Amino acid sequence: MKTNMNFLPRMHRRDWLRSIQKLGFIALGSWFSPSLVFAKKEDADEAIKKITGGAMIKDGRVTLVIPPLVENGNLVVLTVSVDSPMTANDYVKVIHVVAEGNPYPNIFAAYLSPRSGTANITTRVRLADSQRVLAIVQMSDGSFWQGSAETFVTLSACTEMV
Amino acid sequence: MKQQIYRFFLASCFLLIADSSTLAASALPTQQKQSSYELMSPENRVMQDDPSLNPAMFWVSEGESLWNVKSGEKRVACSSCHGDAKKSMRGVATQFPKVIQGKLQTLEGQINQCRVARQGAPVLPYENKELLSLTVFVANQSKGMTISIKETATNKADLEKGRRWFNERMGQLNLSCAQCHEDRAGLKLGGSSIPQGHPNAYPIYRLEWQTLGSLQRRLRNCMSGVRAQQFEYGSPEMAQLELFLMWRANGLPIETPGVRP
Amino acid sequence: MSKTSRTSITMPSTAKKGSIIEIRAIAQHDMESGFRYTESGKLIPRDIIHVFTCSYNNVEIFKADFFSGIGANPLIIFTTIATETGTLEFKWVGDDGYEAINQARITVS
Numbered sequence: 001m002k003t004n005m006n007f008l009p010r011m012h013r014r015d016w017l018r019s020i021q022k023l024g025f026i027a028l029g030s031w032f033s034p035s036l037v038f039a040k041k042e043d044a045d046e047a048i049k050k051i052t053g054g055a056m057i058k059d060g061r062v063t064l065v066i067p068p069l070v071e072n073g074n075l076v077v078l079t080v081s082v083d084s085p086m087t088a089n090d091y092v093k094v095i096h097v098v099a100e101g102n103p104y105p106n107i108f109a110a111y112l113s114p115r116s117g118t119a120n121i122t123t124r125v126r127l128a129d130s131q132r133v134l135a136i137v138q139m140s141d142g143s144f145w146q147g148s149a150e151t152f153v154t155l156s157a158c159t160e161m162v
Numbered sequence: 163m164k165q166q167i168y169r170f171f172l173a174s175c176f177l178l179i180a181d182s183s184t185l186a187a188s189a190l191p192t193q194q195k196q197s198s199y200e201l202m203s204p205e206n207r208v209m210q211d212d213p214s215l216n217p218a219m220f221w222v223s224e225g226e227s228l229w230n231v232k233s234g235e236k237r238v239a240c241s242s243c244h245g246d247a248k249k250s251m252r253g254v255a256t257q258f259p260k261v262i263q264g265k266l267q268t269l270e271g272q273i274n275q276c277r278v279a280r281q282g283a284p285v286l287p288y289e290n291k292e293l294l295s296l297t298v299f300v301a302n303q304s305k306g307m308t309i310s311i312k313e314t315a316t317n318k319a320d321l322e323k324g325r326r327w328f329n330e331r332m333g334q335l336n337l338s339c340a341q342c343h344e345d346r347a348g349l350k351l352g353g354s355s356i357p358q359g360h361p362n363a364y365p366i367y368r369l370e371w372q373t374l375g376s377l378q379r380r381l382r383n384c385m386s387g388v389r390a391q392q393f394e395y396g397s398p399e400m401a402q403l404e405l406f407l408m409w410r411a412n413g414l415p416i417e418t419p420g421v422r423p
Numbered sequence: 424m425s426k427t428s429r430t431s432i433t434m435p436s437t438a439k440k441g442s443i444i445e446i447r448a449i450a451q452h453d454m455e456s457g458f459r460y461t462e463s464g465k466l467i468p469r470d471i472i473h474v475f476t477c478s479y480n481n482v483e484i485f486k487a488d489f490f491s492g493i494g495a496n497p498l499i500i501f502t503t504i505a506t507e508t509g510t511l512e513f514k515w516v517g518d519d520g521y522e523a524i525n526q527a528r529i530t531v532s
Binding site: 073074076099102103104106107108109110111112113115116117118120121122123124125126127 | 490491492498499501
């Protein structure tokens with residue numbers, strides 16, 4: 001059986017990871033100036049505002065799936081699926097995906113129509129750091145809906161950069 | 163970058179405190195050998211298995227095209243001598259590195275040797291797109307087949323040198339390959355599981371590189387990981403280490419082209 | 424200056440009329456984000472595919488805008504309704520004059 005390296009006995013590894021992540025976030029803040037860390041979320045908020053024109057965004061109907069723990073942030077499988085009948089009167093017009101922790105917030109925008117059949121999109125994205133990713137969806141009736149997912153991004157071992 | 167420093171600090175502390183004795187690595191029994199495929203996330207495994215998702219397939223297609231192109235001063239294609247690669251190259255990657263005409267050759271080295279001697283074409287450097295394409299195309303013909311490197315009178319000295327490279331401490335962190343990949347395979351280093359380090363999927367599409375790369379590129383990454391002087395591409399030391407790693411991986415199937423983080 | 428690369432399309436070649444088909448489209452491209460630096464500290468300029476379109480018998484049925492956050496060798500999986508027999512054309516356009524086109528035929532009964 002493989003043994004895991006546990007610093008705190010009898011603490012489940014995932015819980016340990018989560019507490020380290022919280023500690024790490026504070027530690028991270030000491031590496032970067034706080035303004036840099038929060039600037040990315042501000043950029044994301046601004047990008048979302050540009051998409052919606054300031055309109056209200058409702059939670060629900062949108063499912064965004066990314067792996068909760070990522071071994072390398074260079075290529076992360078991301079799936080968006082929207083609960084929609086995709087008929088001429090009620091369909092998804094645009095799916096926007098925005099990242100809160102990337103140097104540029106917009107990742108992609110997909111334009112659909114009643115001919116799409118489903119509003120399911122899969123692609124592979126870059127995630128610069130552990131963060132929350134959002135999918136903002138515009139429906140044919142002009143309403144906006146959103147879903148999100150958080151992920152913890154680690155680094156591969158033994159890279160070229162020393 | 164900061165995360166890496168933290169991880170190496172962790173690794174060094176752990177390894178200094180822990181028992182650091184390492185016997186000369188004898189081969190693991192085949193049942194205990196594990197491809198690092200098993201340590202990957204489900205998404206990355208699917209990316210490797212499905213040709214419509216595996217980015218490396220572009221290089222395999224490129225290799226297939228190049229196989230049939232007349233090149234060099236002699237205007238000869240690989241296919242001129244070797245015919246259909248699906249037949250002639252089947253099983254080849256399970257036998258490399260191999261001593262040919264007195265020299266230990268890796269697959270890349272042999273391709274270059276053919277280019278110079280048979281095609282009158284120049285040597286391609288490691289990580290060159292054309293060389294990677296040809297190598298991954300040839301190795302792909304052995305996909306699913308079992309690695310079988312035999313120790314013979316001709317390769318014995320090189321194999322022993324390779325075993326030495328694997329077991330000797332190196333670099334500022336003063337670690338040997340064996341200390342992580344034999345003694346601590348399966349344990350965690352930072353967020354990643356330490357693999358046994360078998361070369362059965364090379365060339366690989368490494369997510370870290372965002373492109374296809376050779377085993378020697380990956381080994382140089384390992385060496386930079388312990389802050390050691392990296393072996394040069396195409397050097398005898400590299401070929402010897404490759405030979406030992408392949409021998410150590412005997413029994414595992416070729417997965418080329420692999421996807422790895 | 425025009426540059427191009429290999430692309431690959433995976434989709435069914437036959438389908439029942441009105442059924443939903445899945446299309447996988449992937450292009451070989453480094454998608455240089457514009458946020459990386461060389462070892463000497465020089466910024467590597469952005470060089471990405473920025474739009475992908477799919478037309479079905481010359482009618483655009485899908486479009487996607489890609490930004491720097493899309494991974495190298497970009498893949499997109501989407502669906503469409505198999506309406507009629509014909510040709511689907513796929514086009515990728517990117518920085519520095521990049522353009523790639525691929526096609527697939529479908530027989531709808």
